[in-house]
Amino acid sequence: MRVAQSKRGQSEIFGLMIVVLLVSLLLIMVLTFVVSNRGSEVQKTYTDKQLAINTVKAMISTNIPACRNVEFSEVIKDCFKYRELSCQGYADSCAFVAQESPLFLERTIGQWGVDYRYYVFLKGDEGPYESHDIRHSNTPDGCARAIAIEPGEFYLPTGAGQIVFIRLDVCMYDR
Amino acid sequence: MSHSLLIGRSIGRSCRHSRPSKRAQIKMFETIGVLVVFMIIVAIGLQFYGRIQQQSLEDMKNKFQQFDSVKMSLLVSHLPELICTSRDIVEGACFDHDKLIIFADHEVDKHDLYVELLGDSVVWVDIVYPVEQTFVIYNGTVGDDYTFTLTPHPVNIYNSSSRTYMMGVLYVQKNFATVDR
Numbered sequence: 001m002r003v004a005q006s007k008r009g010q011s012e013i014f015g016l017m018i019v020v021l022l023v024s025l026l027l028i029m030v031l032t033f034v035v036s037n038r039g040s041e042v043q044k045t046y047t048d049k050q051l052a053i054n055t056v057k058a059m060i061s062t063n064i065p066a067c068r069n070v071e072f073s074e075v076i077k078d079c080f081k082y083r084e085l086s087c088q089g090y091a092d093s094c095a096f097v098a099q100e101s102p103l104f105l106e107r108t109i110g111q112w113g114v115d116y117r118y119y120v121f122l123k124g125d126e127g128p129y130e131s132h133d134i135r136h137s138n139t140p141d142g143c144a145r146a147i148a149i150e151p152g153e154f155y156l157p158t159g160a161g162q163i164v165f166i167r168l169d170v171c172m173y174d175r
Numbered sequence: 176m177s178h179s180l181l182i183g184r185s186i187g188r189s190c191r192h193s194r195p196s197k198r199a200q201i202k203m204f205e206t207i208g209v210l211v212v213f214m215i216i217v218a219i220g221l222q223f224y225g226r227i228q229q230q231s232l233e234d235m236k237n238k239f240q241q242f243d244s245v246k247m248s249l250l251v252s253h254l255p256e257l258i259c260t261s262r263d264i265v266e267g268a269c270f271d272h273d274k275l276i277i278f279a280d281h282e283v284d285k286h287d288l289y290v291e292l293l294g295d296s297v298v299w300v301d302i303v304y305p306v307e308q309t310f311v312i313y314n315g316t317v318g319d320d321y322t323f324t325l326t327p328h329p330v331n332i333y334n335s336s337s338r339t340y341m342m343g344v345l346y347v348q349k350n351f352a353t354v355d356r
Contacts, residue, residue, distance in 0.1 A: 022216070026220070026223075029223070030223075033227050033230075044241075046245045046326075047326060047327065047328075050328075051327075051329070054268060054328065054329040054330075055329045057268065057329075058268065058329040058330055058331050058342050058343070059329075059342060061331050061340050061342075062304055062305075062331065062340050062341060062342040063339035063340050063341070064305070065305050065339075066305075069337075069339055071340070103304070104303070104304055104342060107303040107304065107307075108303060108327075108329055108342075108344055112327055
């Protein structure tokens with residue numbers, strides 16, 4: 001009698017094990033599906049990777065009618081060098097760069113709903129910001145919540161032995 | 176042997192026969208129950224698998240559409256009809272302002288020539304600095320039922336008369352019909 005009961009118990013445990021195994025397999029499948037179901041982001045990856053660098057490149061190559069039609073890169077260099085360049089309607093080249101840079105960005109990546117932060121400073125001055133350093137971001141936290149950042153960087157030699165560093169970071173919240 | 180005794184024996188036999196029959200019936204019901212539950216589990220599994228397959232097909236379709244969109248954007252940004260050249264040397268990410276004006280003016284006339292190349296897409300260039308201006312390069316919108324992917328590409332616009340560069344954006348909107356064919 002006891003032997004029969006023990007055998008039945010064994011077979012029930014075996015059955016239970018199979019059920020647990022099946023449920024586990026099903027759960028693994030569901031989890032794999034949920035985790036891998038992020039969709040394809042080919043176009044987003046392509047645009048995000050190119051966006052920062054292309055935007056900065058196009059921006060610094062643009063000629064500025066208000067500043068004697070020189071390129072924007074020249075205006076930036078002047079701001080960090082002698083501040084000799086006069087820009088119509090602005091106190092000096094630094095005022096122009098500080099006020100017009102956000103306009104460039106807002107009419108392009110800002111308009112597409114992309115969060116970014118933008119810096120212009122002398123290389124080596126990454127520490128406390130100088131008065132002529134330019135910082136701008138369209139997010140209050142400046143990409144603090146972003147899980148990744150796609151940077152676009154350019155270096156402009158001023159000719160006075162200094163290098164101006166331009167950096168545009170595109171904030172990425174998911175991949 | 177009396178008559179009543181015979182009846183008693185026959186009843187006893189029938190009882191002995193009916194017990195295993197009921198147990199077998201119960202076992203059969205058990206087996207059927209297990210089979211039904213198993214079938215339900217298999218059906219749920221199949222449904223789930225079908226959904227995964229459907230989702231992966233949707234993903235693949237989406238991926239190819241995005242590839243198409245990126246390919247179109249690269250193609251347009253390298254069109255010899257639009258790009259800047261300086262002494263036959265091509266400048267990257269730059270469109271000639273004069274070429275843009277002429278191309279946009281004749282967009283309707285040239286439409287048929289570019290259908291094979293650009294298909295159901297819309298291509299336009301926005302100058303954003305120092306002036307704001309829009310040039311529609313190609314308009315291949317067909318019908319109202321479509322989804323699209325928009326690929327923006329920051330570029331420079333070269334004005335050869337003033338020899339200056341402006342800032343612009345090339346937009347390539349690749350349309351995909353949503354109507355089932």
